[in-house]
Amino acid sequence: MNWDLIGHEWAVQLLRGHIVQNNLRHAYLITGPSGVGKKTLAVKFVQAINCEDPVEQGIPCQACQTCLRISRMEHPDLFPVKVEEGSTQIKIDQIRELIHRFSLTPYVASRKIGLLINFEQAxxxxxxxxxxxxxxxxxxxxxxxxxxxxxxxxxxxxxxCEEIKLNTVPISISRNGLEHIHGIPADQADFLAHISGGKPEIALHYHRDPAALELREILLNDHRQILQGNSVERFSYASKYEKDSLMVNKVIDTWSSLWHDIMHQSGKSRAPIQNIDRSTEIDQIVNRVNLGTAQKTLNIFRRAHSLLLDNANLKLTFEDLLLQLPRFENL
Ligand SMILES: [Zn+2]
Structure with a gap:
């Protein structure tokens, strides 16, 4: 049934059905949080449409020349479009180029496919x-x-477009996929499934890039320091990343995931903790805040996140966020 994708089985069934019934739409829009697997689903779909040697109709072999070229984004009839390096937007010239290529006949496949990644950046x-x-x-x-x-x-x-709306994947499904599709040992698969918050691509990123896991560790340690730090220390931390929006966004993501856990725990929610390696620290903070403070703190992160999406001043937004966080002695 599956395309070796972690989760989203309903979406695979639906898209596979379109192939089997020869009922493909002209335009699809795959939506969902970052890291949930939108691009991976799109690539497997393109493989399923074009595979030379399908396992079954609508199930790609993922090993033939066509499947391999598609996964490397090197197939002559596949046109990926995304933000170019050094830019923050998909530009009109990129779309014009795509439209021009679409007007020519396909090279080898029966049809041309345009793949527009993170189109909200257009x-x-x-x-x-x-x-x-x-x-x-x-x-x-x-x-x-x-x-x-x-x-x-x-x-x-x-x-x-026909919208395919992907949600985060339950931890058990994520763990299972990491273990059985990607061969990650059970303990590590369980850990990654938790800390990635139901976003399998983030789990795989942590798996493939140990530096990303190290960075998470560093940022969580920084968080602990900052909660105990005074405003001078907070200003100094802000100046460290004042020109690095990627890092500021990582800080916001990492710290807010911890506050998600704090909020769930202080609200006695039964939602699983995401940062399972930090449960002692989460308990310590839960003992010092009430649900209201946890929600308020989480809102500080949400506000900063949306301000940055609207291109607010990075330094001021980050400083403001740091200064608003609660302060604890001896955490
Ligand atoms: Zn194939």
């Missing part, structure tokens, strides 16, 4: 320039868009 000019192609795609071509949510795109874009 400015409205670029989004508008795609509308006509989405409405009248040449031949049998297909556009697959991914985005964090449909709300982040123009209505005119979303209304022309």
């Amino acid at each position: 400015n409205s000019q670029a989004q508008n320039s795609l509308l006509k192609t989405l409405e009248e795609p040449p031949g049998d071509s297909i556009m697959i868009l991914t985005a964090t949510s449909a709300n982040s795109l123009l209505d005119t874009i979303t209304s022309r």
Whole structure:
């Protein structure tokens, strides 16, 4: 049944059904939180459409030349579009180039496929320039868009696509997939399934890149220090990352995941703890805050996150966040 994807089995069934019934749509929009597996689903879907030697109809072998070229994004009839290095937006020229390529006949496959990754990063000019192609795609071509949510795109874009809405994956399914699809030892699979918060691609990122796990450790230690630190220490921490938006976003993600746990624990929720390696620390903080403080703190992170999405000043936003966090002696 599966495409060796962790979770989202309903989506695989649905898309596989479109292939088997020869009922492919012209445009798909895969939405969901970052790290949940949107791009992976899209790639497996493209493999399933094109595989030379499918296991069954709609199940790609993932080993033939075509499948391999697709997974490397090197297939001549697959056109990936994403933010170019050094830029923060998908630009109109990239969309124009895609439309031009779509107007030519396919090289080897029966159809051309455009894969537009994180399309919420396209400015409205670029989004508008795609509308006509989405409405009248040449031949049998297909556009697959991914985005964090449909709300982040123009209505005119979303209304022309079939939306596949992915949610975070339950820990047990994530653990199982990490162990049995990716061969990660059970203990490590369990740990990664927890700390990735139901986002399998994040778990795999931690698995493949030990430096990312180390960084998480460092940031969680910093958090502990900052909660005990005065405003001078907090200003000094802010200045460390004042020009590095990627790091500030990582800090916000990592620390807010801990406050999620604190909020759930202080609200006596039965939701599993994400940062299972930090349960002692979480308990210590839970003993010192009430649910209201936990929610308020989590909102500080949410506000900073959305301000940064709106291109607010990085240094000021980060300083403001650090100064608003509660302070504890002897944590
Ligand atoms: Zn294949």
